[in-house]
Amino acid sequence: MAGTEETPRESGATGRFEKVAVLDNEVQAELMDGVLSGREIPHIMQSYYDSALDGLFQAGKGWGVILAPAAFREEIVAALADIRRQSQSSSGDAEGGNT
Numbered sequence: 346m347a348g349t350e351e352t353p354r355e356s357g358a359t360g361r362f363e364k365v366a367v368l369d370n371e372v373q374a375e376l377m378d379g380v381l382s383g384r385e386i387p388h389i390m391q392s393y394y395d396s397a398l399d400g401l402f403q404a405g406k407g408w409g410v411i412l413a414p415a416a417f418r419e420e421i422v423a424a425l426a427d428i429r430r431q432s433q434s435s436s437g438d439a440e441g442g443n444t
Contacts, residue, residue: 362389362412365421370408373428377411380424388413388421 365388368374374390381388392409413421 360414360416362387363415364410365413365415365418366411366425367406368408368411368425369429373425373432374408376428377421377425380428381411381413381421384420384424386413386417386420388417 368377368390374392378388378390389412390409391412393406394409411421411425
């Protein structure tokens with residue numbers, strides 16, 4: 346079964362998933378999901394959204410979290426920092442162009 350084989354990146358590296366980082370918004374979550382999938386990093390994107398509370402926790406705690414094996418923590422945190430840095434520089438460029 347070719348479809349069930351683990352990639353070299355995954356073999357031995359997957360373990361218990363733990364909270365690695367908090368995400369600010371849905372756009373950031375989608376970007377991170379794409380980056381982590383592209384790098385074949387096992388992960389779960391867990392939203393704080395609760396329909397009973399209509400997203401109340403997301404306003405105060407962020408969009409949600411990235412769950413992943415501890416072995417990937419540094420790489421995930423670095424990728425998230427890059428996305429946040431790019432986001433800040435993009436919003437700074439947009440604000441600077443309006444003055």
